[in-house]
């Protein structure tokens with residue numbers, strides 16, 4: 222007789238022990254959501270500790286405590302299904318009427334549905350539906366490019382991508398207004414401020430705008446990164462941490478920074494998915510100060526700052542080389558310098 226081995230969901234022995242004990246002691250309230258919450262939470266924790274023992278893991282660190290007071294609260298279930306274009310979550314114990322949730326565009330959802338997480342953020346409920354799909358490497362084009370990231374625009378070998386459309390500028394301004402108004406209320410009323418209706422209302426408006434900004438920024442980043450991996454085999458970007466540091470003078474820098482971070486993260490995983498190569502320029506590479514024609518690097522008083530150069534009276538968008546006399550667009554020069562790294 223052939224012995225069949227059961228596939229174990231919990232590979233770790235300690236995890237299994239913890240789980241068995243917790244499940245045996247499960248109280249009624251633990252069935253209020255999906256019956257799988259506890260199991261999946263323990264399994265996540267087990268994985269987190271396992272990763273903790275392996276420093277090579279991305280974002281390595283101790284598992285983080287999730288506070289009950291955090292703005293985002295949620296749970297996971299591995300029993301969710303899509304039935305007739307509707308999302309069916311597992312029915313909690315003791316509930317009589319249970320409905321499937323209508324989904325817009327469910328026809329596009331193909332592949333195997335994995336562990337679904339449901340969460341509440343800013344008073345709205347969200348479900349994230351991960352699917353397992355097959356990704357094939359993209360065709361090679363033999364082309365290279367470099368991206369110079371700036372506030373308001375990304376430059377690359379084919380030109381410029383605007384990252385600060387008017388609607389985003391407007392939202393940034395409004396966010397600033399709401400933030401100020403909330404800060405004023407907090408200053409005037411102290412801890413009591415959060416209890417006033419006015420405060421709660423403004424906070425909701427602020428969060429709605431944050432969401433809108435995130436949506437617009439993600440859209441820009443997703444489209445641009447897709448274009449990059451479609452058209453190029455090798456892509457160089459600069460160390461964005463440095464760029465982020467230089468942004469002290471910029472309005473809405475928090476939001477701009479999140480855009481930079483998002484760009485790098487998305488580009489990195491897309492390059493990995495599609496078999497393209499991503500190069501990161503060294504922190505100390507003088508992509509702004511170097512002349513892409515002759516390799517001369519500006520130092521001291523000759524350096525160009527964000528407003529150009531005071532000594533030589535050059536404009537903020539100019540690169541003038543004192544060695545070979547070339548005059549170039551500052552951002553195009555930076556792109557060429559990054560490209561020279563491959």
Ligand SMILES: [Zn+2]
Nearest residue numbers: 512515542545
């Ligand atoms: Zn030069």
